[in-house]
Amino acid sequence: MPGDFHVHTQYCQHGADDKMEAYVLQAIEKGLTHLSFTEHAPLPESFTDPAPHRDSTMDRNMVEAYIMEGKTLQKMYKNDLQINIGFEVDYIRGYEQETQTFLDTYGPEMDDGILSVHMLQAPDKSFFCIDYSEEEFGRAADAFCGLTSLYKAYYDNVQASVEADIGHFKPKRIGHITLIQKFQLAYQKPADFSKERQNILELIKKNGYELDVNTAGLYKPLCKEIYPPVELIESAVQLGIPLVPGSDSHAASGIGKGFKELSAYTLQFPKRINM
Numbered sequence: 001m002p003g004d005f006h007v008h009t010q011y012c013q014h015g016a017d018d019k020m021e022a023y024v025l026q027a028i029e030k031g032l033t034h035l036s037f038t039e040h041a042p043l044p045e046s047f048t049d050p051a052p053h054r055d056s057t058m059d060r061n062m063v064e065a066y067i068m069e070g071k072t073l074q075k076m077y078k079n080d081l082q083i084n085i086g087f088e089v090d091y092i093r094g095y096e097q098e099t100q101t102f103l104d105t106y107g108p109e110m111d112d113g114i115l116s117v118h119m120l121q122a123p124d125k126s127f128f129c130i131d132y133s134e135e136e137f138g139r140a141a142d143a144f145c146g147l148t149s150l151y152k153a154y155y156d157n158v159q160a161s162v163e164a165d166i167g168h169f170k171p172k173r174i175g176h177i178t179l180i181q182k183f184q185l186a187y188q189k190p191a192d193f194s195k196e197r198q199n200i201l202e203l204i205k206k207n208g209y210e211l212d213v214n215t216a217g218l219y220k221p222l223c224k225e226i227y228p229p230v231e232l233i234e235s236a237v238q239l240g241i242p243l244v245p246g247s248d249s250h251a252a253s254g255i256g257k258g259f260k261e262l263s264a265y266t267l268q269f270p271k272r273i274n275m
């Protein structure tokens with residue numbers, strides 16, 4: 001196992017209060033050699049967090065503190081663990097310019113990064129954070145007039161994230177590309193999106209990006225599968241897309257969780273972002 005490359009910290013407003021060092025110690029204890037901190041980058045300033053508690057990301061004023069703390073740990077533990085500092089950056093359609101401004105500012109400090117879709121805009125222009133809760137997901141489905149168009153909007157946005165021009169420091173890894181299935185067991189399966197999903201994988205390949213193979217979904221009671229599920233991982237392997245493992249831990253105890261489910265695959269280290 002090369003490492004855990006999708007990890008949150010105490011700077012996330014919806015996770016545990018475990019300090020970054022606790023994640024580092026846990027990674028060392030689990031025998032990992034590499035760890036990427038990928039805290040949720042602040043949302044664009046002109047964007048209002050649609051999550052009911054407005055807690056989707058880190059506080060904008062804490063970015064420097066997060067980077068500093070990461071760099072200190074990088075030095076302290078350099079003989080035991082290679083620590084990468086980065087962000088999970090939201091791709092929000094229509095906010096590309098502000099997203100690029102963030103990346104242009106902090107990209108030079110980033111070793112690693114993930115680009116993810118969590119926010120979708122409904123036909124009535126309101127935004128939803130689709131992975132916040134089952135209730136919010138239900139509200140989103142209503143606003144989109146049904147699950148099929150909600151799923152379609154999600155895959156459209158993931159495709160747009162892969163194709164987006166957000167500058168030199170655009171993350172090379174696409175986050176949990178089936179997050180829309182987080183509450184799948186509570187709903188009837190909507191239309192078949194295999195064509196859209198295959199298309200996304202082909203675009204990831206064409207752009208030389210990586211896939212976030214994210215075990216968090218296994219432990220979501222209404223999901224119970226990896227993001228993306230096994231058949232999509234197999235397609236990614238066929239295409240030669242690098243698979244980069246991540247637990248998406250929001251608590252130190254989650255480091256490396258579920259990685260034994262990935263033992264059949266050849267996993268890769270992420271490409272460096274600040275080159």
Ligand SMILES: [Zn+2]
Pocket residue numbers: 008012014040250
């Ligand atoms: Zn999170």
Ligand SMILES: [Zn+2]
Pocket residue numbers: 088116118175176
């Ligand atoms: Zn995410």
